[in-house]
Amino acid sequence: MQITVIVALALLVLTAIGFLVGRRRATRVASGQPSALHSLPSYYGYYIAIWTGLPALTLLFAYGSFGSSLVNILTMGELEREAAPLIRAYEADLSESPDYQTLNEALGQIETEIEATRNALEQARQARGPVDGYQRDLGELTLDRNDVSDAIENLREQIAFAVAARAPDSVAGHRARAGFEYWRARPDRRDLFIADARAIAFQEGFPSRVTPTLNAAGAAMVPWESLFRWSFAGAALALAVGGLTWARGQVSAGFRARNRVEGVISIVLFATSVIAILTTLGIVLSLVFESIRFFAAIEWRIHEFLFGLQWSPQIGIRADQVGQTGAFGAVPLFAGTALITVIAMCVAVPVGLFSAIYLSEYASPKFRSVAKPVLEILAGVPTVVYGFFALLTVGPFLREFAIFLGYEDAVTQSALSAGLVMGVMIIPFVSSLSDDVINAVPQSLRDGAYAMGATKSEAVRQVVLPAALPGIVGAILLAVSRAIGETMIVVMAAGPGANLTANPLESVTTITVQIVMLITGDQEFSSAKTLSAFALALVLFTLTLLLNIVALRVVERFRERYE
Amino acid sequence: MSKATSIRDAVSARLPRRHRAERRFQAYGLAAIVMAVIFLAFLVGSIIIQSVPAFTAHRLTLPVMLTEDLVDPRGDRSEASLRRGSYNSAMQAALREQFPGIESRTELRELFGLYSAINSARLLSQVVEDPDLVGQTIEFEFPISDDADLYLKGQTVDERREAGRAPITLTVDGETVTLRGDEPVFAVFSDRLRQAMTQRAEADEAEAARLIATLDRIIDRDEREVTDAQIERAQRRAERLRLQLADASGLQLGPRDPSLLVRAGETVIAIRSISSDGQTAQGEILLPAGLGPRRVSDWVLWEIETPAATRLITDRQIVFTRTLRDRGLVRNGFNTLLFVNADSREPELAGVRGAFVGSILTMVVTMLLAVPIGVGAAIYLEEFAPKNPVTAFIEVNINNLAAVPSIVFGLLGLAVYINIFGLPRSTPLVGGMVLAIMTLPTVIISSRAALKAVPPSIREAALGVGASKTQAVFHHVLPLALPGMLTGSIIGLAQALGETAPLLMIGMVAFVADPPFFGLSGFTEPATVMPVQIFIWSTSAERAFEARTAAAILVLLTLMIVFNAVAIYLRRRYERRW
Amino acid sequence: MADIEFLDTSSEPRGDTLYHPVTVGYETKVATQGVSVRYGEKVALKDVTMDIPSRAVTACIGPSGCGKSTFLRAINRMNDTIDNAQVSGSVLIDGEEVNDRSVDPVVLRARVGMVFQKPNPFPKTIYENVAYGPKIHGLAGDRDQLDGIVETSLKKAGLWDEVADRLTHPGTSLSGGQQQRLVIARAIAVNPEVILMDEPCSALDPIATARIEELIDELRENYTLIIVTHSMAQAARVSQMTAFFHLGALVEYGPTEEIFTNPRDQRTQDYITGRFG
Structure with missing residues (x-):
């Protein structure tokens, strides 16, 4: 078993002991007169237990979270220092290599040319002159640059190989080679290197490969790891024992143990509620930060992102590719989202609203007790199930129906099928919110209408609904916000094609579909393509947040009026 | 008046x-x-x-000879040696035994396509467990391929069989067989086929004419190209059919036409052409079984209406499958693999267990995080929080978090948990953490409602006898609010159980062929969950996954019904009205 | 016990309050000095100064919203539980300042018990209801002692005979009057010095009310009772001292007989004779 687990268990035992010690101590201090104590004996127990367990467990948790990265940093630092001679030799060889110098000069030249061409292109574009020639040049130059970069990389590889071969075939040599390999590696390769070394050294999963350098790196980690493991274990235990002793010394008859313990409890409770803020902060910061990176990658053409009509992020995979411009115009996604939302609302609002009216004004209690759970079940069905249903049942059915009606180009993944099914998903949402709102309208208003001889439907239509209108509008806004953010139904039923169309029988795409496509497709995190998902999510988040704030405001106003 | x-x-x-x-x-x-x-x-x-259809599966039982040179190359019965054995060869040999006449490589490939080679892994483990099996013949049962299974269930292929009307004479000439009936025995089939082909040709011609008419109205170049291609395809189809129909020598059958088989005894012949008088036909032997008598009176005309081009199972595989079933070697039974296996690329071997375990592990993480934090926050906000801007801000925050689209939480998990904290991708740990923050608002809001439902008189009574605020809350209010809090938490967890989108963001779409270990280390191994499994299967091309997706949905819905039933039970059992 | 001059009889009233002379000798248990309570902007109680005698029943009367309940809650600092309540002035129990920072309200409330308008037993057994206070204050060393406390308290509250054989039944299963006596037993169980009662009979029928009034009279021997009541008859029946509150101010305070027979303030007279209320 892992030492940390043992220590954690030991700490738990110590905490329990701390509790018992505290309680006994309190009873002893009181000398059989429990009422002489400020607090109940068990509070003294809790007090000591908190001091025994909390700091030590926090320390242990900190070790568990950051211990291994500390070990990695220290080990690799050590190995890199040992690799210093190799690194020096490598750099010396590089600078002496005439090929390397030539290639670097060539690269510099090409870079300058690219810069110049780009400027010329930009000027031509502003002057609305012909740009094709520049673009062709830029394309060729980019290819040249890639060739030269590849050549440089190859040369580096050769020299590195030669240098590494010079290290002795001993433990020290392997260590130095490991440090050298790590020093040369790109950041993502570095992570893999460390993961493999750890896998070899500590059996943490399976290494992707086993090489002498990885073995050496793994072996180098072992002493650090055990040093930290033991010192943290010792420190945690010492902290626990220290805490116990110190807290025990504090116990006296007048000591306000209960107040202290309750203080800790309320701090913990406060901390839990702060997590909600941290989550929001995390969402906002990560979305904004990654969006900024995205906008930087597309050279701050934010207006093109928000108002551009062309969405084809695939072109942007290679950041320096010609013709990348204009690929990130998100209007088709906004339009698709809007189209599907409108269709969904056309289903959800009438059905949901009429259900709510019927349930709250007409239905017998018995009917209500059956119908309400059915609506709740509709709300509880996972969206992926709706998606499956839309994809395999509703989509083909609508397609056949459209073809039957004479529309030959009908597709299975249409905006209509996604919107219809999403509408059904939202029915219970609309109906339960409207139900609340209708029930909040005071009975006296209805009574007033009945007293004048209104029929039930007249009372509902002319008195209750107008009175409930703001609340219903709020409910619909909340439903819209939910429809905009819904993902699985549209991923499965609406399709990926970014068509700018208002035809519900065509395939459209939405913000959420694109986020899923972008994130699940490409694994490279920092490409503009992946980052654009965060920019889309930022739009989505802002939109739903605004809708939600407005809706809650409206509903609140409505409630204040009648309460 | x-x-x-x-x-x-x-x-x-x-x-x-x-x-x-x-x-x-x-x-x-x-x-x-x-x-x-x-x-x-x-x-x-x-x-x-x-x-x-997913709940039953056809299984093939074969006597497999475990000859020593196949399964124990070193001959010492050691595990190392047994693991190097070729069990698939043993299975292939067993299958060849059933069809001695099948020799050519293409024929064998079709034969071995009746099962997936992964099944041999189970044979291997059986032998490793009991090395004495080497040299013996054992009855080995394994699922038949999904295409054969669907064929046997009658889902992918329409066929009809009728007894031959009159005796036929067979003449074999190398590869081809000539069948001459005493009467025009094939006439009914060829007439029907001609009729269908004529109809299809007419439909294609009409389609082409319609498209040509629209051509004038199309201005867009791309669209014009698309339409041109459509026209050409329709015309070519019609042309081919017309040619086929015009052939005076008879009717030639291709992969786009229904297949016509003749079965005499165990011998099966695929008809390739029918003379125009419908009396003679030529074909090739699909399944040779000692072509005995030249003249047969007891034969079957077997028409496979679904053309070979539109199905995944070949004529020969259909013949193999049906023959094996007629011999009693293929049996239909309850599909246990669906529940005991993890995901697989082979539909007949794919099961929901991996996703099920993944879901449970993920839910454990979600529960351990969301419930204590949510309940704690609710207690703080409802009982302890002073009325100040900070509290108001927290409350607004929670209400807004409840409306944030779930996919955004997935992106938060990707950006923060995976990219900043370096937690392992695709694992129940990260999935559970993402779902926990997503569920948190639900838990907080329902817990607060439960706390609010406890009348203030209880708090006053406790304070009145000198309980501290904390004591009043923990001794009196909390026990009364607990059922309501639990109900809310379970409903929140049930929502999380059905959630897919945020988990796609953190890579839980990974294909995981082994069920995750149901223990501590399972939390940090790649896994998938039920809803994501449903998503993966629903986007798979294999037709057999369709039914399995629906079956997985039923499993998920059952799980959710259990969750909700527990919540309803708790509410009914402990609900208190004031 | 020496006869102690309770309050100045002759001189002009302090503040706006009229004080009647006290002829019987009492010890002061609770003394308030210029107590004011504000809920946000609203002043609920202004500048109340009164000495409350030990081992006697003091009744607070007055029309709704006159601040008498607020006054009661100021004595055991229950106003702390209301977010925007601000209390000023001083409340002394046995000369000890209640509003002092060093005083733990929890300890205070163990000394000053409280009974509420509506009976509010915990949704637990009868036994646990009474035993809860002693438990959290650590008043009983073992189970036997606790049993003893529960029995004595229930006896003192006059409920023992009715519930002795069903101590494990839920407290909420009792009738309203029994519940109120259970709540009184719960308050007595921590052996308080002062018991505050906020309209203890308003939710009860006449028979149960009579029973509680009897109980109050018995409790007077050992405890200082302060009772808020709407019923003037009740105040006259059970109390020795009466304080009349109006619009947050203490208008008149003195021996009950004096107040009822010889009110000096016009408002007191109007209220007692039923002209408003």
Whole structure:
């Protein structure tokens, strides 16, 4: 078993002991007169237990979270220092290599040319002159640059190989080679290197490969790891024992143990509620930060992102590719989202609203007790199930129906099928919110209408609904916000094609579909393509947040009026 | 006439209309609810119907000879040696035994396509467990390929069989067989086929004509190209059919036409051409079984209506499958693999267990995080928080978090948990953490409602006898609010159980062929969960996954019903009205 | 016990309050000095100064919203539980300042018990209801002692005979009057010095009310009772001292007989004679 687990268990035992010690101590201090104590004996127990367990467990948790990265940093630092001679030799060889110098000069030249061409292109574009020639040049130059970069990389590889071969075939040599390999590696390769070394050294999963350098790196980690493991274990235990002793010394008859313990409890409770803020902060910061990176990658053409009509992020995979411009115009996604939302609302609002009216004004209690759970079940069905249903049942059915009606180009993944099914998903949402709102309208208003001889439907239509209108509008806004953010139904039923169309029988795409496509497709995190998902999510988040704030405001106003 | 009566008359004159409006209005309401109910019934019903085929599976049982040189190359019965054995060869040999006449490589490839080679892994483990099996012949049972399974279930292929009307004479000449009936025995088939082909040709021609008519209206270049291609395809199809029909020598059968087989004894012949008089036909032997008598009177005309080009199972595989079933070697039974296996690329081997375990592990993480934090936050906000801007801000925050689209939480998990904290991708740990923050608002809001429902008099009573605030809350309020809090938490967890989108963001779509270890280390190994499994299967190309997806949905729905039933039970059992 | 001059009889009233002379000798248990309570902007109680005698029943009367309940809650600092309540002035129990920072309200409330308008037993057994206070204050060393406390308290509250055989039944299963006596037993169980009662009979029928009034009279021997009541008859029946509150101010305070027979303030007279209320 892992030492940390043992220590954690030991700490738990110590905490329990701390509790018992505290309680006994309190009873002893009181000398059989429990009422002489400020607090109940068990509070003294809790007090000591908190001091025994909390700091030590926090320390242990900190070790568990950051211990291994500390070990990695220290080990690799050590190995890199040992690799210093190799690194020096490598750099010396590089600078002496005439090929390397030539290639670097060539690269510099090409870079300058690219810069110049780009400027010329930009000027031509502003002057609305012909740009094709520049673009062709830029394309060729980019290819040249890639060739030269590849050549440089190859040369580096050769020299590195030669240098590494010079290290002795001993433990020290392997260590130095490991440090050298790590020093040369790109950041993502570095992570893999460390993961493999750890896998070899500590059996943490399976290494992707086993090489002498990885073995050496793994072996180098072992002493650090055990040093930290033991010192943290010792420190945690010492902290626990220290805490116990110190807290025990504090116990006296007048000591306000209960107040202290309750203080800790309320701090913990406060901390839990702060997590909600941290989550929001995390969402906002990560979305904004990654969006900024995205906008930087597309050279701050934010207006093109928000108002551009062309969405084809695939072109942007290679950041320096010609013709990348204009690929990130998100209007088709906004339009698709809007189209599907409108269709969904056309289903959800009438059905949901009429259900709510019927349930709250007409239905017998018995009917209500059956119908309400059915609506709740509709709300509880996972969206992926709706998606499956839309994809395999509703989509083909609508397609056949459209073809039957004479529309030959009908597709299975249409905006209509996604919107219809999403509408059904939202029915219970609309109906339960409207139900609340209708029930909040005071009975006296209805009574007033009945007293004048209104029929039930007249009372509902002319008195209750107008009175409930703001609340219903709020409910619909909340439903819209939910429809905009819904993902699985549209991923499965609406399709990926970014068509700018208002035809519900065509395939459209939405913000959420694109986020899923972008994130699940490409694994490279920092490409503009992946980052654009965060920019889309930022739009989505802002939109739903605004809708939600407005809706809650409206509903609140409505409630204040009648309460 | 007095004024009062005239008013009364006016009112009663309008009355029928008002009553009709009343009834209409009421009918709308009822219709809305009925629509919702019908939709739910339709949804559940269609999923149940779709799932039915997934619950049974056809299995093949063969006597497999475990000869020593195949399965124990070193001959010492050691595990190392046994693991190097070629068990698939043993299975292939067993299958060849059934069809001695099948020799050519293409034929064998079709034969071995009846099962997936992964099945041999189970044979291997069986032998490793009991090395004495080497040298013996064992009855080995394994699932037949999904295409054969679907064929046997009658889902992918339409066919009809009828007894031959009159005796036929067979002449074998190398590869080809000539069949001559005493009467025009093939005429019925060829006439029907000709008719169908004529219809298809006419439809294609009409289609081409319609498209040509639209051509003038199309300005867009791309669209024009697309339409041109469509026209060309339709014309080529029609042309081919017309050529086929015009052939005076007879009817040639290709992969786009229904297959016609003749079965005499165990021998099966695929017809390739039929003479125009419908009396003679030429074909090739699909399944040779000692072509005995030249003249047969007891034979079957076997028409596979679904053309070979539109199905995944070949004529020969259909013949193999049916022959094996006729020999009693293929049996239909309950599909246990669906529940005990993890995901697989082979539909017949794919099961939900991996996703099920993944879901449970993920839910454990979600529960351990969301419930204590959510309940703690609710207690703080409801009982302890002073009325100040910080508290108000927290409350607004929580309300807004509840409305944040779930996919955004997935992106948060990707950006923060995976990219900043470096937690392992695709694992129940990260999935659970993402779902926990997503569920948190639900738990907090329902817990606060439960706390609010406890009347203030209880708090006053406790404070009145000198309990501290903390004691009043923990001794009196919390126990009373607990059932409500639990109910809310379970409902929140049930939501999280059905959630897919945020988990796609953190890479839980990974294909995981082994069920995750049901223990501590399982939390940090790649896994998938039920809803994501459903998503993966629903986007798979294999037809057999369709039913399995529906079956997986039923499993998920059952799980959610259990969750909700527990919540309802708790509410009913402990609900207290004040 | 020496006869102690309770309050100045002759001189002009302090503040706006009229004080009647006290002829019987009492010890002061609770003394308030210029107590004011504000809920946000609203002043609920202004500048109340009164000495409350030990081992006697003091009744607070007055029309709704006159601040008498607020006054009661100021004595055991229950106003702390209301977010925007601000209390000023001083409340002394046995000369000890209640509003002092060093005083733990929890300890205070163990000394000053409280009974509420509506009976509010915990949704637990009868036994646990009474035993809860002693438990959290650590008043009983073992189970036997606790049993003893529960029995004595229930006896003192006159409930023992009715519930002795069903101590494990939930407290909420009792009738309203029994519940109120259970709540009184719960308050007595921590052996308080002062018991505050906020309209203890308003939710009860006349028979149960009579029973509680009897109980109050018995409790007077050992405890200082302060009772808020709407019923003037009740105040006259059970109390020795009466304080009349109006619009947040203490209008008149003195021996009950004096107040009822010889009110000096017009408002007191109007209220007692039923002209407003």
